[in-house]
Amino acid sequence: xLAWSIYISFAGALLVALTGRHASLARWLALTTAFAGCVxxxxxxxxxxxxxxxxxxxxxxxxxxxxxxxxxxxxxxAVLLLLTGIAAIAGILFSWNIDHRTxxxxxxxxxxxxxxxxxxxxADLFLLFVFYEIAIVPKYFLVAIWGxxxxxxxxxxxxxxxxIGSAMVLIGLIAAYVASGAHTTDxxxxxxxxxxxxFAFVFFPLVFIGFGIxxxxxxxxSWAPTGHVAAPTAASMLLAGVxxxxxxxxxxxxxxxxxxxxxxxxxxxxxWMGSWRDVFALLATTGIVYGATLALVxxxxxxxxxxxxxSHMGFVLLGLMSLTAVGIDGAVLQMFSHGIIxxxxxxxxxxxxxxxxxxxxxxxxxxxxxARAIPFAAVTFVLAGMASIGLPGFSGFPAELQVLIGxxxxxxxxxxxAGLGIVIGVAYTWRAMQLSFFGAPAxxxxxxxxxxxxxxxxxxxxxxxxxxxxxxxxxxRLIMQWIEPAVASPFFDxxxxxxxx
Amino acid sequence: xxxxxxFALFHATMPETILEITALxxxxxxxxxxxxxVQFVRFRVGALxxxxxxxxxxxxxxxxxxxxxxxxxxxxxxxxxxxVQLGLLGITALCILLAMDETLTNHVGEYIxxxxxxxxxxxxxxxxxxLLVIFLSLELLSLSxxxxxxxNKNSIQSSEAALKYFLFGGMSxxxxxxxxxxxxxxxxxxxxxxxxxxxxxQPFTPVLVLAVLMVIVGFGFKVAAAPxxxxxxxxxxxxxxxxxxxxxxxxxxxxxxxxxxxxxxVGEKLNLAxxxxxxxxxxxxxxxxxxxxxxxSNLRRILAYSAIAHTGYILLAFLVGGTIQxxxxxxxxxxxxAVTGAFGVAAIVERQAGGSDLxxxxxxxxxxxLLAFCLLIFVLSMAGIPPLAGFFxxxxxxxxxxxxxxxxxxxxxxxxxxxxxxxxxxxxxLKEAYVVEASESGxxxxxxxxxxxxITKLILLLCALAVIALGCFPQALLGLLDQAAFTSF
Numbered sequence: 001x002l003a004w005s006i007y008i009s010f011a012g013a014l015l016v017a018l019t020g021r022h023a024s025l026a027r028w029l030a031l032t033t034a035f036a037g038c039v040x041x042x043x044x045x046x047x048x049x050x051x052x053x054x055x056x057x058x059x060x061x062x063x064x065x066x067x068x069x070x071x072x073x074x075x076x077x078a079v080l081l082l083l084t085g086i087a088a089i090a091g092i093l094f095s096w097n098i099d100h101r102t103x104x105x106x107x108x109x110x111x112x113x114x115x116x117x118x119x120x121x122x123a124d125l126f127l128l129f130v131f132y133e134i135a136i137v138p139k140y141f142l143v144a145i146w147g148x149x150x151x152x153x154x155x156x157x158x159x160x161x162x163x164i165g166s167a168m169v170l171i172g173l174i175a176a177y178v179a180s181g182a183h184t185t186d187x188x189x190x191x192x193x194x195x196x197x198x199f200a201f202v203f204f205p206l207v208f209i210g211f212g213i214x215x216x217x218x219x220x221x222s223w224a225p226t227g228h229v230a231a232p233t234a235a236s237m238l239l240a241g242v243x244x245x246x247x248x249x250x251x252x253x254x255x256x257x258x259x260x261x262x263x264x265x266x267x268x269x270x271x272w273m274g275s276w277r278d279v280f281a282l283l284a285t286t287g288i289v290y291g292a293t294l295a296l297v298x299x300x301x302x303x304x305x306x307x308x309x310x311s312h313m314g315f316v317l318l319g320l321m322s323l324t325a326v327g328i329d330g331a332v333l334q335m336f337s338h339g340i341i342x343x344x345x346x347x348x349x350x351x352x353x354x355x356x357x358x359x360x361x362x363x364x365x366x367x368x369x370x371a372r373a374i375p376f377a378a379v380t381f382v383l384a385g386m387a388s389i390g391l392p393g394f395s396g397f398p399a400e401l402q403v404l405i406g407x408x409x410x411x412x413x414x415x416x417x418a419g420l421g422i423v424i425g426v427a428y429t430w431r432a433m434q435l436s437f438f439g440a441p442a443x444x445x446x447x448x449x450x451x452x453x454x455x456x457x458x459x460x461x462x463x464x465x466x467x468x469x470x471x472x473x474x475x476x477r478l479i480m481q482w483i484e485p486a487v488a489s490p491f492f493d494x495x496x497x498x499x500x501x
Numbered sequence: 502x503x504x505x506x507x508f509a510l511f512h513a514t515m516p517e518t519i520l521e522i523t524a525l526x527x528x529x530x531x532x533x534x535x536x537x538x539v540q541f542v543r544f545r546v547g548a549l550x551x552x553x554x555x556x557x558x559x560x561x562x563x564x565x566x567x568x569x570x571x572x573x574x575x576x577x578x579x580x581x582x583x584x585v586q587l588g589l590l591g592i593t594a595l596c597i598l599l600a601m602d603e604t605l606t607n608h609v610g611e612y613i614x615x616x617x618x619x620x621x622x623x624x625x626x627x628x629x630x631x632l633l634v635i636f637l638s639l640e641l642l643s644l645s646x647x648x649x650x651x652x653n654k655n656s657i658q659s660s661e662a663a664l665k666y667f668l669f670g671g672m673s674x675x676x677x678x679x680x681x682x683x684x685x686x687x688x689x690x691x692x693x694x695x696x697x698x699x700x701x702x703q704p705f706t707p708v709l710v711l712a713v714l715m716v717i718v719g720f721g722f723k724v725a726a727a728p729x730x731x732x733x734x735x736x737x738x739x740x741x742x743x744x745x746x747x748x749x750x751x752x753x754x755x756x757x758x759x760x761x762x763x764x765x766x767v768g769e770k771l772n773l774a775x776x777x778x779x780x781x782x783x784x785x786x787x788x789x790x791x792x793x794x795x796x797x798s799n800l801r802r803i804l805a806y807s808a809i810a811h812t813g814y815i816l817l818a819f820l821v822g823g824t825i826q827x828x829x830x831x832x833x834x835x836x837x838x839a840v841t842g843a844f845g846v847a848a849i850v851e852r853q854a855g856g857s858d859l860x861x862x863x864x865x866x867x868x869x870x871l872l873a874f875c876l877l878i879f880v881l882s883m884a885g886i887p888p889l890a891g892f893f894x895x896x897x898x899x900x901x902x903x904x905x906x907x908x909x910x911x912x913x914x915x916x917x918x919x920x921x922x923x924x925x926x927x928x929x930x931l932k933e934a935y936v937v938e939a940s941e942s943g944x945x946x947x948x949x950x951x952x953x954x955x956i957t958k959l960i961l962l963l964c965a966l967a968v969i970a971l972g973c974f975p976q977a978l979l980g981l982l983d984q985a986a987f988t989s990f
Contacts, residue, residue, distance in 0.1 A: 064979060
């Protein structure tokens with residue numbers, strides 16, 4: 001039944017594309033599709049065993065190459081599917097105001113969602129790659145057609161970075177397919193295959209970086225801020241909320257499962273780095289601090305959020321590279337949490353503020369007294385900001401805490417640096433909040449700028465996302481019950497062996 | 502020498518004979534009855550007649566039994582060769598059907614007949630293993646192509662393209678003929694089926710390497726492998742659309758298939774000597790094709806350079822033995838469908854917007870959503886985006902290549918890396934079609950919606966659906982090719 005989330009999304013995309021000029025029909029159809037996808041996911045998850053990699057569909061596809069159409073899900077996929085469902089609905093609610101080529105917008109949007117569902121459900125490496133690429137193409141059009149600042153540049157950069165990443169993944173995929181000699185692209189079979197010595201040391205980093213590019217890994221992150229800024233609100237919500245998770249999911253599910261030996265020590269040291277694990281943990285930590293620091297000095301509101309995404313995704317990668325159960329649990333929870341929070345932040349900046357004021361410059365926003373003009377947006381941003389800096393009670397707290405605990409076991413120094421990143425995170429969030437919403441008026445006692453009121457779809461979307469981050473923050477088991485058994489499953493045995501657990 | 506069985510020969514060349522009669526019929530009908538009617542009618546009648554001929558020929562191809570060793574391999578029909586012939590017929594049918602709206606010439610009958618003659622040349626090319634017949638059919642193909650390239654007399658570009666094509670083609674034919682004569686001199690036979698056996702017994706001589714290298718150079722011209730590609734961009738740009746379509750697809754398919762047969766004939770021993778040459782051609786084609794395409798601003802020139810790049814990928818197949826042949830043909834066939842479609846869209850835009858520069862495609866999605874969608878599918882397939890046919894073709898080719906030549910894996914890595922580069926120029930095309938608004942691209946108003954005849958729409962849509970279907974269910978075609986290749990040996 002889970003597989004229907006994919007089919008519904010693609011069918012919806014096709015239908016929406018055919019609606020022609022009926023903008024409101026396209027909107028409602030898109031919302032219905034996203035809602036149906038989410039409902040199907042939730043219903044199907046109720047009967048899913050989180051600790052088992054349960055096959056949902058398995059059909060021979062290309063027997064001559066040993067490729068199957070094989071869908072399966074476990075707890076980790078479950079969490080990310082849920083995130084996709086929620087983000088899809090929220091994104092549509094926040095793009096209710098799109099009236100330029102509406103049907104095309106939602107068609108690309110739903111095609112993207114369908115691809116994302118597909119990636120999270122694929123149990124066959126070839127199939128995963130197919131869905132992964134399907135998810136990349138619509139991104140380009142969403143950003144290039146409906147975007148704002150330097151949209152064509154941002155879109156092209158985004159697309160090229162993604163395609164370079166996926167080219168690296170494809171090389172790794174073919175290499176693993178050939179080297180395993182198994183004549184199959186089934187993920188589990190390939191993960192248990194024996195590769196020649198040294199193979200993993202070459203191709204693990206290739207695949208990890210290939211996916212890592214999309215996860216915003218420093219120094220390959222530079223597509224993310226420009227892409228986010230150029231993208232229309234819904235697209236930046238999806239980019240930060242879901243698409244960057246595709247990268248992180250690929251790092252975990254493909255790179256780390258397939259070639260865990262690549263994480264083993266090299267046997268020699270270069271600049272204190274003794275394995276690819278050290279290298280990527282360093283890159284992740286650098287990303288955390290670098291992203292946070294740059295967010296601190298931005299003048300464009302959306303760039304602040306864009307760089308904060310890089311910083312937060314650094315936690316995901318750091319958690320993965322801790323190679324501890326706690327750390328990986330935390331990383332997956334952080335994927336979910338950041339997906340929700342980043343979506344909320346982009347919604348405030350892109351939809352609530354920018355479409356009303358037509359500026360994202362913090363200096364210009366200040367005098368408008370936004371907190372008095374649109375108090376709803378201000379409150380939302382304050383709450384989302386609190387969630388983003390990891391205050392207890394919001395989902396960011398249990399996620400980043402677990403990542404830090406996991407990382408402490410392996411790299412105390414990196415953990416300290418990541419902690420520093422959190423402190424900077426408080427600073428940039430506070431600064432952005434202060435400058436944008438609570439600035440002093442240019443003339444004392446001037447009335448706040450007159451702005452259109454917040455619409456109902458925006459409110460609904462806000463409540464949906466806030467409920468998720470609060471719910472998970474107050475009761476993390478809601479999500480952890482899916483993640484923990486999945487990470488503890490025999491599926492990750494290879495990884496545990498390398499980590500020496 | 503066996504006595505020649507004329508009846509068997511006639512039977513085996515039935516498909517070509519039918520085409521020959523059709524071509525003459527098209528000529529006669531057009532000249533005798535339609536001289537005074539409008540082009541619209543003439544093109545349609547001609548296309549309809551040739552469609553009948555092509556269908557009849559396809560039936561004949563399906564009916565003939567595989568033949569080997571007829572008249573010293575002058576006619577060799579294998580199951581795989583039959584499939585390639587069907588592919589050639591199908592592609593040519595698409596070219597002719599898409600030519601129906603053309604207004605490029607008053608000599609409609611001659612134009613269509615020449616396309617059919619080119620088709621006959623390519624058909625014979627894939628059903629022979631005899632050097633003399635190869636050369637003759639190659640010349641039939643080439644001479645027809647030179648003429649249909651020059652056919653638009655109102656366009657100076659068309660003439661320029663034809664002249665370049667002719668000069669380069671003539672040189673390549675000379676090289677090829679020299680290579681052939683060396684091969685003949687060394688082996689004392691024109692039958693390449695028996696050549697392999699002779700070369701195995703001979704000591705390794707530099708003259709043989711020279712002969713094979715000359716053959717490679719000759720075919721490098723034909724399939725536009727860099728650095729022997731100089732004619733391609735001008736021909737792709739200057740030739741009338743249906744001619745360019747045929748040159749880019751059917752002529753290539755036949756040449757690749759024949760090249761395969763020739764290389765297989767000279768035997769394993771030579772592979773050591775020619776491998777570096779092939780690797781060089783492949784690498785230069787991939788690099789130059791993709792990098793030069795980045796700088797183009799004309800859709801047809803982009804297609805030309807992308808064709809050079811694709812030739813580079815395809816050449817990888819020639820470094821591997823027999824198992825990769827189905828993958829090779831699958832690649833060329835699916836690529837041909839996409840290219841035919843892309844030229845079809847380009848031809849429509851050219852007729853109504855006056856050119857095929859990228860800016861002429863601005864707002865295509867508004868002017869004709871269907872055309873824009875088709876172009877999207879064709880271009881993404883060429884770029885190798887799943888789930889379209891082009892992606893699977895690449896994956897299949899590269900996976901098999903890596904499996905059989907693990908030490909050359911860097912070639913696959915290079916090919917995939919260059920495909921990532923190619924995304925830039927493919928996206929440039931789609932950017933014009935989908936993203937750019939007319940007000941940004943210039944003062945001229947191109948926003949008028951395009952009028953496209955129903956039949957053209959249907960054909961383009963059919964091509965697009967075929968590209969999608971072959972990408973989602975490649976086994977349908979690949980299974981056929983695999984089976985045919987299996988029974989061909």
